[in-house]
Every structure is written in structure tokens, then in C-alpha cells.
Amino acid sequence: MAKGDRGTTTRGRQTTARPRRSGAAGAAEPELVQLLTPDGERVEKVTGPDGTEYTVDFTDEEYRGLYRDLVMVRKLDAEATALQRQGELGIWASLLGQEAAQVGSGRALRTQDMAFPTYREHGVLYCRGIDPIMPLGLFRGVDQGGWDPNEFKFGTYTIVIGAQTLHATGYAMGITMDGKTGGDDGEAVIAYFGDGATSQGDVNEAFVWAGVFNAPMVFFCQNNQYAISEPLERQTRIPLYRRADGFGFPGIRVDGNDVLATYAVTRAALDNARHGQGPTLIEAYTYRMGAHTTSDDPTRYRIASEVEAWQAKDPIARVRAFVEKQQIADADFFAEIDEEARREAVRLRERVLAMPDPEPVTLFDHVYANGSPLLDSQREQFSRYMESFEGSAH
Ligand SMILES: Cc1ncc(C[n+]2csc(CCOP(=O)(O)OP(=O)(O)O)c2C)c(N)n1
Ligand SMILES: [Mg+2]
Numbered sequence: 001m002a003k004g005d006r007g008t009t010t011r012g013r014q015t016t017a018r019p020r021r022s023g024a025a026g027a028a029e030p031e032l033v034q035l036l037t038p039d040g041e042r043v044e045k046v047t048g049p050d051g052t053e054y055t056v057d058f059t060d061e062e063y064r065g066l067y068r069d070l071v072m073v074r075k076l077d078a079e080a081t082a083l084q085r086q087g088e089l090g091i092w093a094s095l096l097g098q099e100a101a102q103v104g105s106g107r108a109l110r111t112q113d114m115a116f117p118t119y120r121e122h123g124v125l126y127c128r129g130i131d132p133i134m135p136l137g138l139f140r141g142v143d144q145g146g147w148d149p150n151e152f153k154f155g156t157y158t159i160v161i162g163a164q165t166l167h168a169t170g171y172a173m174g175i176t177m178d179g180k181t182g183g184d185d186g187e188a189v190i191a192y193f194g195d196g197a198t199s200q201g202d203v204n205e206a207f208v209w210a211g212v213f214n215a216p217m218v219f220f221c222q223n224n225q226y227a228i229s230e231p232l233e234r235q236t237r238i239p240l241y242r243r244a245d246g247f248g249f250p251g252i253r254v255d256g257n258d259v260l261a262t263y264a265v266t267r268a269a270l271d272n273a274r275h276g277q278g279p280t281l282i283e284a285y286t287y288r289m290g291a292h293t294t295s296d297d298p299t300r301y302r303i304a305s306e307v308e309a310w311q312a313k314d315p316i317a318r319v320r321a322f323v324e325k326q327q328i329a330d331a332d333f334f335a336e337i338d339e340e341a342r343r344e345a346v347r348l349r350e351r352v353l354a355m356p357d358p359e360p361v362t363l364f365d366h367v368y369a370n371g372s373p374l375l376d377s378q379r380e381q382f383s384r385y386m387e388s389f390e391g392s393a394h
Contacts, residue, residue: 032253032285035260038313040321046261048252054264060328066259067323068337069103070316073123075341076132079348080122080139084294088352089139093120097257097289100315101222103127104262105284109153109190113270114175116155116168116191120222124192128154132344133351142355144366162200165191165219169206172215172273181216186274190218190266196227198243199235207247207281216273218266219244219281222256224288229301244281256284257315287313360386 033046033054045055058066077095084092095102102123109115109127117124126132130152138145138157149155158164168191180187197203198221210217223240225232236243244251254265262284269280287310291298323329364379 032255033261033265034255034258035264036258036318036322038257038318040318040325042260042322048265048268050250052268054261054268056260056264058260060326063319063323063326064329064333066103066107066263067316067319067329068340069107069123069127070099070259070319071337072341072344073099073103073126074316075345076126076348077122079345080136081290081294083136083349083352084139089136089294090141091293091295092139093293094288094290095120095122097287097310097315098222098224099123100259100319101256101262101284101286104256104259105190105192105220105266105282108263108266108270110188110270110274112153112185112187113274114149114153114155114168114171114187114189116164116171116189117157118161118164118192118194118197119157119159120194121157121192125154128152130154132348136348136352137355140352140355142358146366162193162197162202162206165193165197165203165206166209167191169210169215169217172210172217172279173213176213176216181274182276183274186216186276188216188218188270188273190220190270192220192222194227195221195223195225195232195235195240196230197221198240199227207244207249207279210279211247211249214276214278216276217279218269218273219279220266221281221283222286223283224256224286226288226292226298226302228292228296229298231302239283241281241283244279247281249279249281251281251283253283253285256286257310257313257318259315259319286315 033048035043035046035054035056037043045053047053073095080089080092081094083089098120102121106124106127115121115124115128122132122135125135130147134147135145135157137143145157147154147156155164155167158167168189172189175181175187175189191206193203207219209215210219221240223232227235239253241251241253252265252269254261256262265282269282272278272280289307289310320334361379361383364375364382367375
């Protein structure tokens with residue numbers, strides 16, 4: 001963390017959030033909100049920069065549920081990576097290492113809240129109750145990633161870096177105009193993006209609009225330390241959460257490998273937004289344990305010791321250590337979850353393999369709701385082209 005940064009906040013007040021030390025690397029970690037240490041010790045509560053007290057009060061069942069979510073999303077993700085390696089998907093963007101950031105924030109959403117994802121939010125998608133098979137058609141190249149964003153309150157995957165932050169801000173301004181904010185049952189919007197995306201004009205424009213119009217927004221940045229091969233220091237000279245200061249709304253950094261802290265911080269920010277208190281930038285400090293996508297080889301640009309240091313902060317191991325210490329889960333429970341995850345992964349695989357290839361001409365079907373003359377002529381042209389192969393070996 002930058003010199004002079006420790007102990008102060010975006011608003012210049014004192015915070016009780018303490019820098020923590022990494023077990024494996026021994027290096028000081030940046031100041032962040034943490035409620036569960038990598039060893040599985042609970043931190044009772046943390047006071048944020050503006051005096052907000054972050055804590056969670058889950059039942060035993062809910063703690064077990066979070067553990068289950070984390071294991072499920074990791075297993076399904078691993079299966080998708082394997083499917084790509086076997087040629088069944090064109091590409092896959094793994095969430096490995098980011099499970100807590102996604103499950104913590106995903107479970108913090110209330111039913112009425114709207115989420116705008118990137119291409120990596122499979123864990124949030126899972127929490128929104130969307131069948132995990134849904135994005136796989138997109139990555140297999142057999143459909144355009146179609147689920148109904150309104151039905152699930154979860155936008156379509158967005159590959160154009162940062163674009164969804166503008167869509168989200170416009171949506172958030174819209175629900176304010178519709179009078180849908182302002183109470184406990186008010187709506188809030190969350191936009192996901194990465195550390196690299198913070199360098200995009202779109203994201204900075206979204207910050208301006210959301211700030212100026214006090215939009216009911218949470219900007220949720222998963223700082224996984226890399227934008228493909230570009231490390232964080234190529235994006236910023238200050239901690240990302242402090243960017244919010246320049247746009248006039250609060251920013252906070254949370255341990256993105258801590259599902260409890262991520263939940264607490266996201267829930268509080270969403271509740272502020274729904275009550276008309278405007279946007280918050282959350283920087284979930286985490287690490288991309290795998291490759292950027294299956295087309296990438298991270299050994300070309302990062303060293304093994306860095307990956308090992310983050311391995312010691314694994315988001316699932318700490319929840320497991322915690323529930324074991326609390327004696328709220330036994331060996332049978334862990335075995336059952338593993339077995340359930342294995343079954344779901346097998347089912348996912350079977351359904352991917354059974355996906356029919358689409359008629360190539362259907363490519364044009366979902367570009368515009370009501371079509372367009374230009375598209376119609378392109379479809380015509382493409383159909384004639386495809387017909388020219390009829391009867392040939394290809
Ligand atoms: C506008 C735009 N520019 C470039 C790309 C190519 N691209 C794909 S992913 C990526 C890096 C994104 O990094 P980050 O925002 O940190 O997200 P992460 O992939 O680490 O989750 C880039 C540059 C793109 N998809 N869109
Ligand atoms: Mg990144």
C-alpha cells in the first residue's frame with residue numbers, strides 16, 4: 001500500500017481496519033476489511049472508513065450453505081476448463097481463486113437487485129439461480145449466451161471491457177426515475193468489472209454519471225491483480241478503491257478471498273444504494289489463480305512463488321477451517337458436498353456434449369429485436385453462400 005496510506009481512509013478519517021500479514025509470503029497485506037482470516041479465525045467486526053460496522057450473523061446452516069456454494073462453483077468451473085481442454089468449448093474464462101468475491105457479493109444481492117456481469121462471473125450467475133449450463137453455449141459457440149436478464153436480474157455476459165458499467169449506471173438512473181429506490185424494498189444495481197477495466201474510459205464515465213446523479217449503484221471491482229498479462233501496477237499508482245474519492249463517492253477495499261467480509265461489505269453498499277445514498281466502489285482484493293482464459297499461459301509473465309503465496313489465502317480452505325473449528329460440519333458433510341458437486345459436474349458435461357449445433361444462418365436472429373433491412377440482406381447473402389456448398393464434401 002502506498003506510503004502514508006495506512007490507517008487513513010478516502011475521507012481522511014481513522015479506520016480500525018488493520019493491515020494483515022500473509023502466512024506464506026510474510027509480506028504485509030494492504031488494509032482491507034476482513035472477517036475471516038486465511039486460518040479460518042473469525043474477526044468479530046471491522047469498522048469501515050465512514051464508521052460502518054461490518055459483521056455477519058449467519059446461522060450454522062447459512063455458513064454451511066456458503067461453503068457448499070464455494071465448492072460447487074469451483075467444481076463446475078474446473079469442469080468447464082476440462083471441457084475446453086478436450087475441445088468441447090472454444091474458450092473458458094475461469095473464476096478459480098475468485099469464488100469468495102463472487103459468492104459473497106452474489107449472496108448479498110436481494111431478489112430485486114440487478115447485476116451486470118463481465119465474462120467471468122459464473123459464481124454470481126450461480127447465486128442468481130441461473131442454470132450453470134446457460135453460459136456454456138456461449139463458450140461452445142452454439143448460442144449467444146441467452147438468458148432473460150429481466151427474469152434473473154442478471155445481465156448477459158459482456159466481453160467488451162467495462163461497457164457493462166455504463167449499461168448498469170443507465171439502468172440505475174432509470175430505476176431512480178421510476179421511483180423504485182428509497183426503502184427497504186428498493187432496488188439497487190451492481191456492476192462487476194476487473195482491475196484492468198478501471199483504465200477504460202467507459203468505467204470512468206460510469207463513475208462520473210453515477211456520482212453526479214447519485215445512482216443506486218455498487219461498482220464491484222474484482223482486483224485479481226492482472227489484466228491478462230498486465231499487472232496491477234500498470235493500471236494505477238494508488239489503491240483502486242481510492243479512485244472513488246475523485247468521483248465523490250465512498251470506496252472500500254475488502255478481502256476478496258473472504259466470503260464473509262465480501263458479503264458484509266456488499267450488503268451494506270447495496271442497502272445504502274437502495275435507500276438513495278448513492279454509489280459505492282468496492283475493491284475486492286483477490287487473485288486469479290488460473291490463466292486469464294484457456295488461451296493464456298500465465299507462466300510467461302508471473303512467478304510461481306506469487307501463486308503459492310495466494311494459495312495460502314484460498315477462499316474455500318478458510319471457510320472449511322472455520323466450520324470445522326466451530327464443529328458445525330463433519331466429515332460426512334464435506335463428503336456429501338464433494339459428491340453433490342461431482343454429480344453436478346457430470347451432469348454439466350453430459351448436457352454440454354448434447355448441445356446441438358445451430359443452423360449457421362441463425363447467427364443473424366438475435367442482433368435486433370425486430371430485424372433490419374441491412375441484416376436481412378446479409379442473411380440472404382450468407383444463405384446463398386452456405387447453399388453453394390450443398391452437394392460438396394464440405
Ligand atoms: C474494450 C476491450 N478492450 C480490450 C479487450 C481485450 N481484453 C479481454 S480481457 C482483457 C483484460 C481485462 O482485465 P480485467 O479488467 O482485470 O479483468 P479480468 O479478466 O482480470 O477479470 C482485455 C484487455 C476487450 N475485450 N475489450
Ligand atoms: Mg484483472
